[in-house]
Amino acid sequence: MFADFDFEVIVRSLPYLFYDGMTFTLMLTALATCGGIFFGTLLAMMRLSGFAPLSLPAAGYVNLMRSVPLVLVIFWFYFLVPFIGQWVTGASQPIQVGAFVSSLVTFTLFEAAYFAEIMRAGIQSIPRGQVGAAQALGMTYLQTMGYIVLPQAFRNMLPVLLTQTIVLFQDTSLVYVLSITDFLGAASKIAQRDGRLVEMYLFAALVYFVISFVASLLVRRLQRRVAIIR
């Protein structure tokens, strides 16, 4: 069964797989995580405000993003981003956007909805009395959020945020549907060029598994260390 297993093809394509593919995957994961947490926190703050013109659109956005498949969202943005770019820059034609920018916008905006739910839980985990105390000290809303609530919310939610990042890392493989050369895309291109589907897909699965598994072990260790004893 493994008699004609060709390890040579894996070794030969390592530079391509990691230098071209994995770099794309990791860059996309890192940037989309930062953007997603930033916009997610904003969305969570909007959603928790008592002001309906802010909270309703935020709730609608989060629920919309959470009820459609990521693949469909990737297609949506692939066609939508050029038009958004045209609208933002005021150009006369839809803008040509590269694969990386398109998928970065997609993943940032899609994951923002999921990060928003995590941050909402984090903000709600802070006792209400702390907000009241901050206001009694004369702090503004932004000061209360920036100095009191958000630092604690981040700390409480750090393990969950990192777990979501691992999910995001696995989800980036879906840019395959746009024929982008991420790690899986690179493996797939070699697999089809050399007719070595078995070796390349097994190797890709192994690499994804090792990275995600080690990352989740580290998150579990972190979780024990940052837990606040109450």
Next chain:
Amino acid sequence: MNYHWNWGIFFQTSPDGVHTYLETLLLGTGWTLATALSAWCLALGMGSLVGVIRTTPHLWLVRLGNAYVEVFRNIPLLVQMFLWYFVLPELLPVWAGDWLKQLPDASFYTAVVSLGFYTSARVAEQVRAGILSLARGQGWAALALGLTRTQAYIYVLLPMAYRIILPPLTSEFLNIIKNSAVALTIGLMELTARARAMQEFSFQVFEAFTAATVIYIIINIIVTFGMRWVERRSAVPGFIGAAPAAAATH
């Protein structure tokens, strides 16, 4: 914007010459639901089995269950689908591999199997969390009454555990519907694939994706309300109300 909207496109005949575009989308919805429901049966069955063996006192069974969950949770769904679709037939004996490759609707069966196993790992986590959230005394009381361990699980522990984890199971069920869109990569003509096909033939990109989005939202709403009804019907008086905090992680 220089995009030409044409909402009438849904009633024009699609390239298959028989159905309108709207009908092709509805056919796709049928495949999405068939895939999700079949995969859900597999996920619930395997997930319950693995979740239960991880709460038994047998060390090796627990380790086996943990390994199962880690493997299916740490490999992206798309890669798992490729493994089932492209790699498995090559690793089997030739006659079995050929039989798999020539199966009609092979992409449907592959999607069901890969989605089912992928989701079963998540269901197993929930089932385990649900069982562990019960008071330890419940299991002991069941054994003290003379029930075997299997009977204790079937009649005492699982009925309560399932009720507790209904909310997270609902989101897993919604996930399996959404994740079935990944199967378009192995050629399953489900809803997202049909929307993409409609876009490719008619160039009405945004109409096609809007229709698919609306259908997904409707399915979501129906499932959410349906599950709320199940929750109300299955609630044990004096219990529930608060889902276990343990179920919230991953």
